[in-house]
């Protein structure tokens with residue numbers, strides 16, 4: 450698709466949807482209505498939207514603990530997300546998973562998993578299946594900068610490269626793993642080079658620039674689809690909220706290094722809003738109201754839904770044979 454005004458509006462709407470949906474969830478975390486742990490991606494929306502805009506519907510993604518944005522960007526249902534964080538039966542994981550276990554295989558969301566870096570071998574496995582079955586799909590693993598410190602990432606990367614599997618590793622480098630800045634964990638700021646040992650090309654991109662992310666992913670996905678093997682993309686970005694929950698980290702006594710103000714100035718949505726204004730788009734407020742209405746309706750529907758009945762709560766969690774024992 451051409452990156453014209455229409456394309457930018459579509460991306461802007463997705464990013465607004467993610468941000469407003471997460472702000473809504475943040476409010477519900479604060480009031481105690483949402484009780485499962487929620488890791489918000491506010492500030493990082495351009496990565497999710499830029500990546501998913503470059504994928505076909507049949508391509509698949511794996512997300513981690515901070516994946517509301519990935520889920521919505523790939524086309525997961527808004528009501529399914531709200532219902533899931535409220536642990537209702539209409540949730541995208543039937544209310545058994547909560548915020549960190551989002552599934553919507555019908556739109557290519559094979560799952561979000563809170564095991565740090567779990568997405569990497571899972572996506573490599575999916576890509577192995579695509580190659581074996583001669584399907585043209587590409588699998589995407591979202592991973593955080595902290596995930597790069599898990600040993601199995603390299604095992605999976607090695608295999609992906611050896612078999613030239615159609616997989617893309619999207620590292621969202623928000624500079625922190627929980628409350629540790631990268632410089633407290635690594636000797637060099639070089640994550641995009643992490644695949645070099647495995648001959649996996651790496652690139653660093655401004656993760657707050659949706660067009661830049663899209664552009665890089667298009668290239669990597671096209672390469673993977675024609676049998677060129679895996680790629681690694683490091684997207685530089687920043688989460689505005691704390692590691693988990695609605696606050697800004699202050700509650701756990703951690704002061705990040707004063708970067709927040711700087712990164713808020715680089716708000717990915719504001720940048721796109723300004724660009725669209727320059728292009729003469731003057732109905733963004735109206736579009737934003739329509740998104741707010743959508744959110745209100747989806748949330749009302751999720752609130753009306755039931756929780757799983759206590760005697761059915763293990764359904765969809767274990768294999769039936771295990772449950773029966």
Ligand SMILES: Cc1ncc(C[n+]2csc(CCOP(=O)(O)OP(=O)(O)O)c2C)c(N)n1
Nearest residue numbers: 515563564565593594595596623625626627
């Ligand atoms: C294998 C494993 N180790 C530790 C944790 C606890 N944990 C949850 S999120 C997180 C930090 C992950 O940081 P990063 O990968 O940079 O993602 P971000 O939270 O910044 O999006 C940790 C250590 C976990 N869930 N899984």
Ligand SMILES: [Mg+2]
Nearest residue numbers: 593594625626
């Ligand atoms: Mg991180």
